[in-house]
Structure formats: C-alpha cells, structure tokens
Amino acid sequence: MKTHFFFLFAVLLVAGCTSDMLAPADDSAGLEFRKKEYVTKPMTMWLEAARDPAQDFIFCLPGIFPAGGWMQGHATHMGQFIAEESPWAHGSCEMVLDANGNFVKFVISGSHGHWTAANGDVLNWEGTYEVFPDLTFSADMDFAGGTGKFDGATGNVFGFGHNDLETGLAIGTAEGYITILK
Numbered sequence: 001m002k003t004h005f006f007f008l009f010a011v012l013l014v015a016g017c018t019s020d021m022l023a024p025a026d027d028s029a030g031l032e033f034r035k036k037e038y039v040t041k042p043m044t045m046w047l048e049a050a051r052d053p054a055q056d057f058i059f060c061l062p063g064i065f066p067a068g069g070w071m072q073g074h075a076t077h078m079g080q081f082i083a084e085e086s087p088w089a090h091g092s093c094e095m096v097l098d099a100n101g102n103f104v105k106f107v108i109s110g111s112h113g114h115w116t117a118a119n120g121d122v123l124n125w126e127g128t129y130e131v132f133p134d135l136t137f138s139a140d141m142d143f144a145g146g147t148g149k150f151d152g153a154t155g156n157v158f159g160f161g162h163n164d165l166e167t168g169l170a171i172g173t174a175e176g177y178i179t180i181l182k
Contacts, residue, residue, distance in 0.1 A: 060093030121148030
C-alpha cells in the first residue's frame with residue numbers, strides 16, 4: 001500500500017510540474033498605481049515676445065497692443081524655447097487713470113499661451129500685464145499644466161521688461177517657482 005501511495009504521489013507531482021498552472025484572474029482594476037509625485041523648484045527666465053503680423057490688435061484708446069505672436073527665450077527646467085511653437089495671445093485691455101484723470105497704466109488681462117521646451121514638452125500659462133507710460137511693463141504669469149514633465153504643473157513667475165521700439169520686441173525677465181513632476 002505504501003508503494004502504491006508513493007507511486008501515485010510521484011505521478012501527481014510530475015504531472016503537476018509539467019502541466020500549465022492556472023493564472024490568477026486579471027484584477028488590475030483593483031490595483032492602485034503609484035501616484036504622481038511633484039516637487040516645487042525656483043524658476044527664472046528671459047523672454048522676447050514678437051508680434052504675429054497676421055493677427056489684429058487689441059484697443060484701449062489711446063493705446064493699441066498686438067493681439068498675439070510668438071515668444072522666444074530661455075527658462076530653467078525648459079532650456080531654450082522653440083519660438084515657432086510658443087504662441088501667446090492677449091485678452092482684453094483697460095486704461096487706468098488716477099483721481100485727477102491722468103493716465104497711470106494699461107492693464108492687459110486674459111493673456112495666455114504656452115512655451116515649448118527644447119525637448120518638446122509644453123508649459124501652459126495665463127497672465128496679466130501692466131504697461132506704463134515709459135513703455136516698461138510688469139508681467140504676472142500662472143502655470144496651468146502642460147505635457148511631458150509639465151503635466152499638472154502649477155506655479156507663478158513675476159517679472160519686468162520693456163518694449164523696444166527699434167526691434168518691435170517686448171523683452172523681459174521673470175522669476176518665481178514651478179511645481180512639476182519629480
């Protein structure tokens with residue numbers, strides 16, 4: 001009897017090792033994948049904005065501003081921008097006067113666009129500009145996601161610049177922070 005039991009056990013063992021094992025059911029819907037991790041880092045940049053001659057202007061008499069164009073520049077975490085793939089557009093314009101009716105500044109709100117990094121990743125932004133009588137300006141830009149390493153990005157940069165009447169470019173620098181994928 002012991003011999004038969006041993007023989008039967010050996011046959012079952014060999015048969016079990018050579019036959020296909022049943023795979024567990026696919027329950028990937030129940031798995032929780034690793035969550036995306038973000039890190040906040042300082043950010044500095046310089047920019048040059050050029051007007052797109054095919055676009056019209058926004059009016060805020062007595063001022064007129066280009067409605068859109070492209071930006072070139074360089075930023076930490078991005079490298080050199082691909083200018084042709086970095087469009088911008090202004091929203092609306094408001095003229096601000098002091099209590100005596102004297103011109104103080106123009107406020108351009110609803111500006112938006114994106115910058116395409118050297119590797120092709122895109123960072124979306126939305127911003128507000130203040131343009132002063134001496135043709136200097138301030139820019140306050142919030143980040144609103146993007147592609148690649150800028151997927152879900154948030155942050156803000158604030159900077160100053162000037163409008164160069166000879167070249168037609170708006171030139172500025174900005175600094176702040178960005179929260180991006182780790």
